[in-house]
Amino acid sequence: MSPETTSLERWRRLEAIFGEVVDISAEERTARLAALCAGDSELLEEARSLLRAADDAEQATASFVPPEPREAEAGDTHIGRRIGPYELESLLGRGGMGAVYLARRADGQFDQQVAIKLIDLPLAGSLFRERFRQERQILAGLSHPFIARLLDGGVSEDGELYLAMEYADGLPIQRYCEQHALTIRRRIELFRSVCAAVHFAHQNLIVHRDLKPDNILVLEDGTPKLLDFGTAKLLTPVEGAADSEFTRQGFYSYTPQYASPEQVLGQAISTASDVYSLGVLLFLLVTGEMPYELREFSTAEMVRVICEQQPPRPSEKAARSAIDSDIDAIVLKALRKEPAARYTSVDQLIGDLEAYLSGRPVAAQQGSFRYYARKFARRNKVALAASALLAATLLAGIAGVLWQARIANLERRKAEARVDDLRKLSNSLLSEINGAIQKIPGSTAAQKLLVSVVLDHLDRAAQDSSGDPQLELDLANAYNRLGDVQGDPWVQNLGDPQGALRSLDKALAIATAIVRKQLGNAAAQHALGLAEEERSRVLFGIGRTEEAVATMRSATAVLEEPASRPEATPETMMDASSAYASLGDEVEHRDPETELAAYRRVIEIGERIVRLDPHYSRARRAIAIGHMKIGSIIAETDPGAALPDYREAIEGMNALPEDTRGTLLTQRQFAIILRKAAQSLMQVGKYRESLSDLKQAETIERPILAADPNDARAASDLLELLDNEAECLENRAEGVFTNEPANRTADAAGALKALLEERSIAERLLRIEPDNVNWRCWLGAILIRIGLQQSTLHRKEGAVELATRGVAILKAVGRQSHIQVYDLVAVAEGLASVLPTQLRDPRFAVECAERAVEMSHRREPAFILTLAESYRAAGRPEKARAVAKEGLALLPAATPATLLSSLRKQLQAEAAK
């Protein structure tokens, strides 16, 4: 009887009868069955048949002998097998996903020993295999002396997946350290090399996810080799739609002892997870013990220990040797439960290791006065380069005040006196002296010293302050400034956002309490607004964007109220204006409407301030920047319409008094405004004005670069300026959408001059950063454009060689798997336009342009234009026209101003060709 051939009722009866008789003896059964079935012969037969089956099933189960587990398999049938071009020689080890063999190339091509990982994933579907292939290519590009290279990989004749890796004949790092009896210092140096390799991989967007001694071998000569980079991710079987962010980040095989809390909880895995595993490793290397003991591998135990238990200090666990408290601090910072509280990058961890090795203060130390004093004394000299004298003077000043404070404490002065102390410390130390120190490069240690001392004082004063609103207000403001120093991402800070949030929360709590008690207390409201603003900036800096924006909105409302009172001072208004500017920055690129509204407020409030005090230069600068920001938003869709705002911004900057205009920050901002204006002018074919703005920006950027020729940011700023200049001249020489008179030869010569200087800057940048794809791509594109201008000028000599070199560089760049969209566009443009025409590779240009267009979700008209041009170069005019129409459809409805945009014109031209 099959259930579908019977009714539910019959099935239930059968089940009931079965249940009643199945456990009684055979003799009793017959009678019971007959009684229960009550003459229903069909039912009776059915029940009997089922009871027979029950007995048989029972027997079959009882006589079943469970097969031996696979691990006990005698011998290994894989030895001697051929996998791809390799022959397996011996078993190196077994892991969760399969076994690793030592193998040798068997095709006689090279005599090379490799490690082959044979992956036993019987359920791997075709989509998984495809992803395996793609990821493998990415990993194969990871080339670093301390990382075992992935050489090859694929599917064996028998359908197994395999990975061939560089074979590292070494010992796991921990055993190596033991066997060579390395000192703590040598261990830390070795560990630093491991960190360097991990950092390199992180820069290539690859996270290891399973760092542990077994994956870090050290060769006899002391070279570390990291194994299995990215394979944990590679080996996650995921099918099609299953490839969601969630699953991708959720599950990998990992080793519980080295797993971070977020790995155990299945939350997002990031580079911070590797930082954590490195922390466990460092703990092991310096103490010989693990930070935690996992008694069992149950989830509950893992969650309890890894996510909740605080790790001990390495110095408590170390059996052999004394561990410095710096190492304690470094390990514990890497082992923090919350990813954001760890080192934000391996680079920072390396920085602290190096600081420790050279006796400098480490960032992980929250820092006490004694700690810094000891460090200073130990180092003997404070190595502050250019500003040593100023710094020394300031430090002497601080030491003096601190000394007084200490005496004050010793004498246990009364509360009134402490209020005075507090004011002195918070107002004088934090604002004036810290303000001065902040400008000195390398002065973070001094700032930390300040912060820790001030925090001590504040916390003690907060305990004593019982209800005196003035004292409490001072406290709130002091906590505010402290938060600023600890973690404001916009200024040089101490990199302690969590500490900053704690300080700001204290400020908020105090200010809120006063505002509640005394409605209309403008000073308290002001303090409240500032604390919220600061809190928002810190949140924004650590990526908690939504919270940051909400907090900033609240700050603008709180600060706006006292600023709109008739008695409001310029300072009060300026604080409101700043909050609006911060709000605009926080929503930049994501919410243009809010951004526009915020900057309009900045300008309105700024203009009110200037009416009160025409010499208030911060307000003037805020107005100028407000216009620039508004211009940028408008220029996104309509470069012509952005020009009036840009013009206002430039005039505002020009009208600033000399002392404000002279600062580095203002100078850079001015250069940015000029370049933005120039780009919009170029878009609408006003090349002469564009060039004049660019020239003015150049007069700002050149001295900055001259002051420090190794300043990569200054170099790339100048590079971009020159590039805009060259483009302007190239366009005018070609007569692209302009009625400006062109002197073709002069413009081409000007463009050539700019390009040649670009070339030397790009080459210098590449010498500093040889692996930077962006600079490489830039150089390739420049070489091609130099060739183009040379042929315009009939200077054929060397032109073909340059162009050939440029093409080779661009092709290599275009084949990279990790590449930025702008670089792809540059590759496509270069390959579609290079002269002589036989150097062109329009098919590859189309491929790159397609990739760029897809990467930008087909929403960037400028990229689509490049794609159209590539299609035309490839001799596919109908495709070019179709794509150009697609690009045109993305542009906003034409207004008289936008009609002038050269992007629109170029797309229209492509659509009509």
Place this chain on the structure above:
Amino acid sequence: MNSSPGEITKLLLEWKRGEPSAFDRLMPLVYSRLCQIAAAYIRRERNAGVLQATALVHEVYLRLVGQRKADLTDRAHFYTFAAKVMRRILMDYARSGGAQRRGGGAELVPLNDQIPWIQIGDESMMELNRALDELEAIDPRKVQLVELRFILGCTAEETGEILQISKATVNREAKFVKSWLYRRITGEGLSHSAGGSRRTSGSSCGRE
């Protein structure tokens, strides 16, 4: 798909209420992990004493909902769901040629020691699937019981807790459905079958 813990609980509830699209949206979240568990079954690593499948599923669940202490009802929903996904994975494996593909030398592995006559990756597994499809129409709880107890490998206690029935009831019902499956899969006792239409009805259904 971006799923928060709350979203998962919601989807589980929708699925439980019979919303078919919820299953498809949930499946990607557990598929890869369950595949690994299933692969361990197939490789017979289960006996290596590393981890029990149920413990692994529990772990998957904790990770998905991101809570230390999960709601009992939600957890039960998740187990029944995971068992269904596991059934589908093992079925796909059997259908794609399963054991044969792994080379003739490979021994067949029983799905569960309680029912050694059903083996992973061969025809008996396909037959099990067809039988359960038919049973679904008339007694869905038995299907859940088979999926939990025999496919996911829960103990009788665990199965009882999830289905909210006593351990004794689990054992009694398991015995009944096991006998029915044995007769169906081995063909024993067929000649006595009242309906006698198993082959014809069976071949027309059970395909997803």
